[in-house]
Amino acid sequence: MEEPWIIETRRLSYTFAKASEQTLFDINLQVPRGSVYCFVGPNGAGKTTTLRLLLGLLRSQAGSIRIFGRDFFADRRKILSQIGSFIEQPSLYEHLTGRQNLEVYRLTYGRERSRIEEVLKITDILDAGNKLVRAYSLGMKQRLSIALALLNDPEVLILDEPTNGLDPQGIVDMRVLIQELSGTYGKTILLSSHLLSEVEKVATHFGVLRGGKLQFQGTKSELMIRRSQNTVLRLETADVQKAMSALQERFETICLDETFVLVKHIAREQVPELTRHLVASGVGIYNIGLVHENFEETFFHLTT
Numbered sequence: 001m002e003e004p005w006i007i008e009t010r011r012l013s014y015t016f017a018k019a020s021e022q023t024l025f026d027i028n029l030q031v032p033r034g035s036v037y038c039f040v041g042p043n044g045a046g047k048t049t050t051l052r053l054l055l056g057l058l059r060s061q062a063g064s065i066r067i068f069g070r071d072f073f074a075d076r077r078k079i080l081s082q083i084g085s086f087i088e089q090p091s092l093y094e095h096l097t098g099r100q101n102l103e104v105y106r107l108t109y110g111r112e113r114s115r116i117e118e119v120l121k122i123t124d125i126l127d128a129g130n131k132l133v134r135a136y137s138l139g140m141k142q143r144l145s146i147a148l149a150l151l152n153d154p155e156v157l158i159l160d161e162p163t164n165g166l167d168p169q170g171i172v173d174m175r176v177l178i179q180e181l182s183g184t185y186g187k188t189i190l191l192s193s194h195l196l197s198e199v200e201k202v203a204t205h206f207g208v209l210r211g212g213k214l215q216f217q218g219t220k221s222e223l224m225i226r227r228s229q230n231t232v233l234r235l236e237t238a239d240v241q242k243a244m245s246a247l248q249e250r251f252e253t254i255c256l257d258e259t260f261v262l263v264k265h266i267a268r269e270q271v272p273e274l275t276r277h278l279v280a281s282g283v284g285i286y287n288i289g290l291v292h293e294n295f296e297e298t299f300f301h302l303t304t
């Protein structure tokens with residue numbers, strides 16, 4: 001029987017040689033075949049370290065990795081030939097054209113020449129194929145890196161922060177490309193991001209990492225359910241400090257910025273009493289209301 005997970009880790013842990021603390025703790029990653037699995041977490045959470053372990057770029061120390069249902073360490077070369085990736089900065093030859101960059105890698109894979117045109121087309125940089133890479137925008141470089149990753153027609157793509165550094169239009173374009181790679185070309189995509197809002201539209205599954213620990217893993221709807229359980233009260237006020245001290249004793253509050261306060265775990269029935277209390281404490285209220293947390297806030301809760 002085919003395993004449901006195309007990538008699966010069990011108790012994957014890692015400590016860098018010179019680090020004082022462990023980086024990854026017992027990560028049980030389960031990436032379903034055909035998914036767009038977004039691995040999200042703040043900077044330094046351990047996303048890149050995990051992806052590097054999956055690609056054999058770091059020597060695994062503890063735990064197991066299975067990819068395509070096979071033990072990674074027993075079958076590493078074969079497994080890696082079916083994974084396309086870009087991790088950290090794309091390594092491109094700036095003095096060569098896009099096509100020439102692809103040609104270098106095509107030869108190492110032994111693929112037919114027509115594959116270059118195909119991947120340029122898929123990533124929508126066909127017109128820029130004869131331009132020197134040094135004249136490419138960051139978005140075009142990211143696309144070319146994805147074109148390189150696609151050369152060998154891999155079943156799985158692993159992309160580390162593909163939206164990093166892109167302008168808003170570049171982020172939208174990258175999303176469209178990821179959706180196409182998944183929908184039209186059937187790739188399973190594992191990508192990392194430190195911004196949930198940038199990837200929530202493309203994700204089918206999420207893994208939320210914080211401090212080297214997997215805090216949440218599940219489908220987008222499971223994350224939505226978690227969201228619906230987390231109704232919060234959002235207060236816009238003239239005096240955040242005053243509001244915080246009025247509420248802190250009785251409610252769990254978070255100061256969002258200089259005008260907004262979030263009150264967690266609050267029932268609708270408690271709102272009138274809370275409002276009276278604020279008014280009695282002399283807090284100026286601009287706006288008050290119950291809201292379902294958005295993804296960013298859910299993420300905030302899962303990672304704080």
Ligand SMILES: Nc1ncnc2c1ncn2[C@@H]1O[C@H](COP(=O)(O)OP(=O)(O)OP(=O)(O)O)[C@@H](O)[C@H]1O
Pocket residue numbers: 016017018019023041042043044045046047048049050194
């Ligand atoms: N070569 C290294 N030696 C020692 N510590 C390292 C090394 N590389 C990463 N780290 C540490 O491991 C932790 C996880 O880093 P990692 O790059 O995996 O996080 P990340 O979630 O990918 O964050 P970012 O989005 O900033 O890349 C961080 O505390 C980082 O400082």
